[in-house]
Amino acid sequence: xxxxxxxxxxxxxxxxxxxxxxxxxxxxxxxxxxxxxxxxxxxxxxxxxxxxxxxxxxxxxxxxxxxxxxxxxxxxxxxxxxxxxxxxxxxxxxxxxxxxxxxxxxxxxxxxxxxxxxxxxxxxxxxxxxxxxxxxxxxxxxxxxxxxxxxxxxxxxxxxxxxxxxxxxxxxxxxxxxxxxxxxxxxxxxxxxxxxxxxxxxxxxxxxxxxxxxxxxxxxxxxxxxxxxxxxxxxxxxxxxxxxxxxxxxxxxxxxxxxxxxxxxxxxxxxxxxxxxxxxxxxxxxxxxxxxxxxxxxxxxxxxxxxxxxxxxxxxxxxxxxxxxxxxxxxxxxxxxxxxxxxxxxxxxxxxxxxxxxxxxxxxxxxxxxxxxxxxxxxxxxxxxxxxxxxxxxxxxxxxxxxxxxxxxxxxxxxxxxxxxxxxxxxxxxxxxxxxxxxxxxxxxxxxxxxxxxxxxxxxxxxxxxxxxxxxxxxxxxxxxxxxxxxxxxxxxxxxxxxxxxxxxxxxxxx
Numbered sequence: 001x002x003x004x005x006x007x008x009x010x011x012x013x014x015x016x017x018x019x020x021x022x023x024x025x026x027x028x029x030x031x032x033x034x035x036x037x038x039x040x041x042x043x044x045x046x047x048x049x050x051x052x053x054x055x056x057x058x059x060x061x062x063x064x065x066x067x068x069x070x071x072x073x074x075x076x077x078x079x080x081x082x083x084x085x086x087x088x089x090x091x092x093x094x095x096x097x098x099x100x101x102x103x104x105x106x107x108x109x110x111x112x113x114x115x116x117x118x119x120x121x122x123x124x125x126x127x128x129x130x131x132x133x134x135x136x137x138x139x140x141x142x143x144x145x146x147x148x149x150x151x152x153x154x155x156x157x158x159x160x161x162x163x164x165x166x167x168x169x170x171x172x173x174x175x176x177x178x179x180x181x182x183x184x185x186x187x188x189x190x191x192x193x194x195x196x197x198x199x200x201x202x203x204x205x206x207x208x209x210x211x212x213x214x215x216x217x218x219x220x221x222x223x224x225x226x227x228x229x230x231x232x233x234x235x236x237x238x239x240x241x242x243x244x245x246x247x248x249x250x251x252x253x254x255x256x257x258x259x260x261x262x263x264x265x266x267x268x269x270x271x272x273x274x275x276x277x278x279x280x281x282x283x284x285x286x287x288x289x290x291x292x293x294x295x296x297x298x299x300x301x302x303x304x305x306x307x308x309x310x311x312x313x314x315x316x317x318x319x320x321x322x323x324x325x326x327x328x329x330x331x332x333x334x335x336x337x338x339x340x341x342x343x344x345x346x347x348x349x350x351x352x353x354x355x356x357x358x359x360x361x362x363x364x365x366x367x368x369x370x371x372x373x374x375x376x377x378x379x380x381x382x383x384x385x386x387x388x389x390x391x392x393x394x395x396x397x398x399x400x401x402x403x404x405x406x407x408x409x410x411x412x413x414x415x416x417x418x419x420x421x422x423x424x425x426x427x428x429x430x431x432x433x434x435x436x437x438x439x440x441x442x443x444x445x446x447x448x449x450x451x452x453x454x455x456x457x458x459x460x461x462x463x464x465x466x467x468x469x470x471x472x473x474x475x476x477x478x479x480x481x482x483x484x485x486x487x488x489x490x491x492x493x494x495x496x497x498x499x500x501x502x503x504x505x506x507x508x509x510x511x
Contacts, residue, residue: 148162184215
């Protein structure tokens with residue numbers, strides 16, 4: 001740890017060394033990183049126009065005659081090109097310049113539309129140094145998840161996957177990341193999900209892919225009422241920061257107390273403003289301790305409640321975590337369900353707030369031509385059709401409302417969906433697989449074979465349209481049948497929305 005004193009102060013406004021996965025190292029010295037990365041935001045006329053990346057591989061190169069490879073995404077959701085924008089790429093090892101061959105491998109891999117691979121044409125000898133530049137993504141280009149590194153205020157923010165070319169086949173088990181902030185305003189800091197300043201991550205280079213990052217003159221808040229939470233603001237937000245900070249603080253505490261199994265975890269919430277019309281979007285790491293949210297410099301047509309719903313949604317991802325296998329209905333559906341119910345159950349918001357959360361994705365489901373498609377067919381569409389991609393969100397939201405109602409009815413109000421999920425989350429934290437088979441086992445135990453059959457028909461096969469009971473989202477929302485217009489056509493379809501009950505005060509829908 002004392003090696004921090006050797007880091008030049010100009011590299012980062014806030015110097016700290018964070019062990020991202022501290023448990024395996026709790027009683028041992030931190031491992032020596034096989035890869036060290038330094039990122040320098042480059043400023044033109046007060047805006048970050050590009051990023052300069054410098055890397056050094058000091059050990060853990062491929063064994064034998066296997067050539068070293070690097071990779072970067074061809075593109076991502078909302079980011080048309082990444083690999084094509086890399087310029088000035090230089091790879092040097094102990095024997096001099098390393099010649100490279102290039103291969104593109106298109107095809108959906110998570111959020112990526114494929115990868116470009118740069119392969120060394122000869123055996124490399126450590127140390128290997130890599131340097132290149134990549135422009136920041138224009139604020140006006142792309143929407144959806146904030147993967148691209150975009151200028152915000154006098155800084156920059158985005159994801160590691162959105163700009164990093166990384167070694168693809170080293171055996172390194174630790175990666176060090178740092179910032180060179182010498183061109184940013186005095187007092188700027190650099191941070192990512194795993195920590196602020198010089199950060200050591202457990203795992204190989206790919207650990208940087210899932211990190212949300214920002215650098216610049218950032219305002220950081222550590223609310224005393226919710227230990228472990230840090231909220232970062234970059235740029236000029238079109239709302240009262242104190243209001244959003246209070247909402248985020250209370251959301252963190254509500255999620256911790258309601259879902260219990262994680263205690264009060266560390267969490268970094270990054271909020272950036274872009275020079276574009278405002279829209280609520282964000283992406284949180286599932287079980288990964290952080291999220292990045294975007295907004296414009298003015299609210300425009302965006303409602304503050306919608307932005308707050310996005311805050312709660314992305315934070316909830318940390319507790320919901322992953323489902324093994326294809327599980328958008330679970331990961332996104334459950335997160336959407338929690339963000340549309342817990343704020344009202346816990347007194348954080350009123351019924352109109354939760355109606356907005358239900359009717360957004362619920363309406364997308366009922367109005368979609370894909371509402372009765374199988375999940376397999378939906379997954380085959382890929383990232384090109386945003387309307388279809390959103391169907392599992394609404395399908396999962398409505399399904400969890402249905403199951404919650406069934407559990408409450410059978411237990412006479414004593415057990416709800418959170419009560420059955422917490423033991424499953426605890427098992428997952430112990431390494432027990434949580435997948436659709438585990439979900440069906442729970443359904444069979446709690447609700448019987450008809451519930452398993454209903455799950456397969458309504459969620460997996462999509463052949464049965466989900467219509468939860470009127471009080472599925474709490475006693476202060478009631479179901480109303482509507483004739484809706486199908487997305488992409490003028491065809492009329494039957495659907496539902498949930499409206500606040502006049503004079504009703506939200507209360508907990510569980511014991």
